[in-house]
Amino acid sequence: MKSLVVYYSLTGKTRLVSQVIAEALNATLLEIEERRPIPMPFVYLSGSFAAFMNRGSKINPVDVDLKQYERIFIGSPIWASRPAPAINSFIYKTNFEGRSIIPFFTMGGNNAEKALENITAKIEKSQGKVVGSFAITSYRVPDEEIIARAKEAIKEYSS
Numbered sequence: 001m002k003s004l005v006v007y008y009s010l011t012g013k014t015r016l017v018s019q020v021i022a023e024a025l026n027a028t029l030l031e032i033e034e035r036r037p038i039p040m041p042f043v044y045l046s047g048s049f050a051a052f053m054n055r056g057s058k059i060n061p062v063d064v065d066l067k068q069y070e071r072i073f074i075g076s077p078i079w080a081s082r083p084a085p086a087i088n089s090f091i092y093k094t095n096f097e098g099r100s101i102i103p104f105f106t107m108g109g110n111n112a113e114k115a116l117e118n119i120t121a122k123i124e125k126s127q128g129k130v131v132g133s134f135a136i137t138s139y140r141v142p143d144e145e146i147i148a149r150a151k152e153a154i155k156e157y158s159s
């Protein structure tokens, strides 16, 4: 099954997990980039507010033919218990009809429930079918451990 991993990452943790998935499943990697990223530390306030309001942000053009991929992993950090605005933009702009989607998060805390509910509703509104999900805590977790947890999380998608 051909897979795509689409992700947004501000500080590298979601990128790391995305790279692990892409390598393990031989998937294509696609990074969503903001046209004008909000610098630290302002992002904590204005980024969280935008995420909380379910806003999108201006992202660089995405050039991908989704029809090539049966399965799409969508990765984001959790911001204010929601997906990041850049990933919202990608989801809002995309029609996922016929695609199986697996959203995943990295997060500072350890509760992804609200964020998963939120992103699932958005994906379904864009015609996607959510077939799985997972979340990985990154705060004070060494990269080697994040990599190990990512490998564990995607075992069930390896067949």
Ligand SMILES: Cc1cc2nc3c(=O)[nH]c(=O)nc-3n(C[C@H](O)[C@H](O)[C@H](O)COP(=O)(O)O)c2cc1C
Binding pocket: 008, 009, 010, 011, 012, 013, 014, 015, 043, 044, 045, 047, 048, 076, 077, 078, 079, 080, 081, 082, 106, 107, 108, 109, 110, 111, 137, 138, 139
């Ligand atoms: C603006 C902002 C808001 C955040 N809000 C949350 C939150 O509500 N819950 C949480 O668990 N982590 C929160 N975090 C922590 C990130 O989700 C976590 O560090 C994540 O792994 C970062 O991923 P990245 O390195 O790919 O950007 C927030 C981080 C930022 C920058």
